[in-house]
Amino acid sequence: MSDTADVPGADQPVDPDMHLMRERKLAPIVPTASIASSALTLVIAIMTYLASLTLGAVTIIGDTARGWQSDIAREITIQVRPVEGVDLAQSVLEASRIAEGFEGVTGVTVIGEEVMKDLLEPWLGSGLDLEELPVPQLLTVAIDDDDPPDLETLRRKLIENVAGASMDDHRAWLDRLVAMAQTTVVAGFLIFLLMMASTVLTVIFATRGAMSGNAHIIEVLHFVGAERRFIAGEFQHHFMMLGLRGSAAGGVLALLTFVVFAIWIWWRGNDPSAEQAATFFGSFSMSLTGYIGTILLIFAIAALTAVTSRFTVLRFLGTLDRNSDEIEG
Amino acid sequence: MIRFDNVGVRYGIGEEVLQDLTFRLEPGSFQFLTGQSGAGKTSLLRLLFLSLQPTRGLIEVFGRDSSALEPGELPAVRRRIGIVFQDFRLLDHLTLYENVALPLRVRGQEERTYRRDVIDLLKWVGLKDCIDAHPSILSGGEQQRAAVARALIDQPELLLADEPTGNLDPVLARRLLRLFIELNRSGTSVVIATHDHTLMEQFDARRMILDQGHLHIHE
Numbered sequence: 129m130s131d132t133a134d135v136p137g138a139d140q141p142v143d144p145d146m147h148l149m150r151e152r153k154l155a156p157i158v159p160t161a162s163i164a165s166s167a168l169t170l171v172i173a174i175m176t177y178l179a180s181l182t183l184g185a186v187t188i189i190g191d192t193a194r195g196w197q198s199d200i201a202r203e204i205t206i207q208v209r210p211v212e213g214v215d216l217a218q219s220v221l222e223a224s225r226i227a228e229g230f231e232g233v234t235g236v237t238v239i240g241e242e243v244m245k246d247l248l249e250p251w252l253g254s255g256l257d258l259e260e261l262p263v264p265q266l267l268t269v270a271i272d273d274d275d276p277p278d279l280e281t282l283r284r285k286l287i288e289n290v291a292g293a294s295m296d297d298h299r300a301w302l303d304r305l306v307a308m309a310q311t312t313v314v315a316g317f318l319i320f321l322l323m324m325a326s327t328v329l330t331v332i333f334a335t336r337g338a339m340s341g342n343a344h345i346i347e348v349l350h351f352v353g354a355e356r357r358f359i360a361g362e363f364q365h366h367f368m369m370l371g372l373r374g375s376a377a378g379g380v381l382a383l384l385t386f387v388v389f390a391i392w393i394w395w396r397g398n399d400p401s402a403e404q405a406a407t408f409f410g411s412f413s414m415s416l417t418g419y420i421g422t423i424l425l426i427f428a429i430a431a432l433t434a435v436t437s438r439f440t441v442l443r444f445l446g447t448l449d450r451n452s453d454e455i456e457g
Numbered sequence: 458m459i460r461f462d463n464v465g466v467r468y469g470i471g472e473e474v475l476q477d478l479t480f481r482l483e484p485g486s487f488q489f490l491t492g493q494s495g496a497g498k499t500s501l502l503r504l505l506f507l508s509l510q511p512t513r514g515l516i517e518v519f520g521r522d523s524s525a526l527e528p529g530e531l532p533a534v535r536r537r538i539g540i541v542f543q544d545f546r547l548l549d550h551l552t553l554y555e556n557v558a559l560p561l562r563v564r565g566q567e568e569r570t571y572r573r574d575v576i577d578l579l580k581w582v583g584l585k586d587c588i589d590a591h592p593s594i595l596s597g598g599e600q601q602r603a604a605v606a607r608a609l610i611d612q613p614e615l616l617l618a619d620e621p622t623g624n625l626d627p628v629l630a631r632r633l634l635r636l637f638i639e640l641n642r643s644g645t646s647v648v649i650a651t652h653d654h655t656l657m658e659q660f661d662a663r664r665m666i667l668d669q670g671h672l673h674i675h676e
């Protein structure tokens with residue numbers, strides 16, 4: 129319907145109040161802008177940001193720890209020490225042959241003289257002649273993750289058949305690393321749980337705080353005959369939008385933080401200190417789990433806000449229409 | 458339409474504010490409810506509106522025992538009763554237009570279906586010039602008339618008004634009374650709580666007088 133107030137017809141009388149009949153955009157029943165609701169949005173944004181950061185950090189730690197385990201487990205080392213009267217080169221060849229023929233082994237590399245020199249240089253200085261030193265020969269054995277060889281049999285075979293051979297499957301290291309990784313993951317998970325608990329409580333209390341200014345609205349709606357469902361629905365919708373605005377802001381900011389961090393690490397990729405960090409912490413980039421988790425968190429927190437407001441409305445409605453002594457009793 | 462049988466009310470553990478109320482409200486009737494300040498007029502209206510439960514006795518509303526009503530059935534009963542609160546209870550974040558339309562809006566009606574009714578009613582109570590104003594900037598009398606309009610918008614079968622002329626000058630008060638009388642002629646039962654004697658003298662109607670918790674009725 130359009131406003132026809134200033135289009136007087138020739139033969140019909142002009143209604144001076146015609147302009148009153150114009151279409152009006154109705155204000156929402158739950159007031160949108162209030163200090164309490166801006167504060168709630170801010171609190172939700174901050175809590176979502178912190179919870180997402182925690183979630184991201186925990187997934188990075190978990191992934192990294194898992195990475196350590198598999199990297200180390202993927203390789204074993206065979207050492208062949210020089211023994212008097214035995215040809216070292218022959219022994220290395222024999223060890224290599226045994227390992228290669230073993231089921232579950234995908235490849236054997238003899239660490240050559242040049243590499244050995246590089247490895248030893250920091251300790252023994254440059255220009256050394258390996259021929260003169262009783263330096264053991266190293267072989268790295270790559271193993272199939274899905275079908276690992278029986279390491280004990282391999283070890284026994286090597287020791288029996290090759291003089292001076294020993295095998296290191298990094299078991300001691302690995303066990304310690306696994307323990308450490310598990311502790312880190314468990315600790316990270318506990319921190320995440322605490323973070324989530326405080327997020328949930330903060331969101332609940334902040335929502336209830338923002339709701340408390342609306343008691344008179346609930347009361348009036350109730351007295352003009354609105355159904356409980358209608359009232360709860362209005363508030364739930366309003367608070368879900370508030371919550372979503374806050375949690376989306378916090379969550380997206382957290383995702384950006386991780387992206388910026390990953391880019392920064394990648395950019396400094398050639399720096400030796402960054403390389404060292406990468407050895408320990410992986411690439412610092414969050415896995416898909418972290419991103420999906422953050423997005424789920426955004427929606428979960430918005431839903432929590434909505435549900436809290438709904439329950440607050442329903443509980444308040446329950447206290448109306450009662451005699452005061454019933455409330456006290 | 459409404460029947461009270463031996464109804465008593467007390468707040469908390471105090472004395473009974475209302476005792477032994479036994480009366481009927483007939484369809485199409487008109488009554489003044491009067492009594493000193495603190496006599497219990499507002500409490501009696503709350504009983505009629507089912508927003509206060511009696512401590513004892515029976516209240517029957519539209520043929521139903523009020524104590525047997527489920528909470529979910531209350532809105533449907535409320536829609537047949539219009540109420541003007543002593544403190545108006547308008548919502549400050551809504552315009553007068555939106556306040557008056559609220560009872561229709563919460564019933565899910567489209568804005569264009571009630572636009573003319575709301576505007577006509579606001580014109581009738583003399584608020585044509587503040588249709589899009591917010592209640593907080595209006596005078597007490599203007600707010601009061603808006604509250605009356607909100608109670609009437611859905612053509613209730615029973616109108617309860619708590620001191621509806623308390624903030625009005627005699628001319629406006631008379632005009633509002635005429636509105637109530639007209640409404641009553643079209644079939645609505647009316648209960649007006651007031652201690653304004655000049656108002657009551659203008660219209661010969663049933664008087665319900667509250668005195669020390671007891672109700673005396675002058676037909």
Ligand SMILES: Nc1ncnc2c1ncn2[C@@H]1O[C@H](COP(=O)(O)OP(=O)(O)OP(=O)(O)O)[C@@H](O)[C@H]1O
Binds near residue numbers: 469492493496501543
């Ligand atoms: N919610 C309440 N809790 C406790 N006591 C109440 C409550 N409401 C009313 N009372 C008491 O009940 C009595 C009657 O109050 P009510 O408001 O019904 O009187 P009233 O006739 O409407 O007075 P007024 O003319 O001043 O509006 C008063 O003594 C009041 O203190």
Ligand SMILES: [Mg+2]
Binds near residue numbers: 499543
């Ligand atoms: Mg009163």
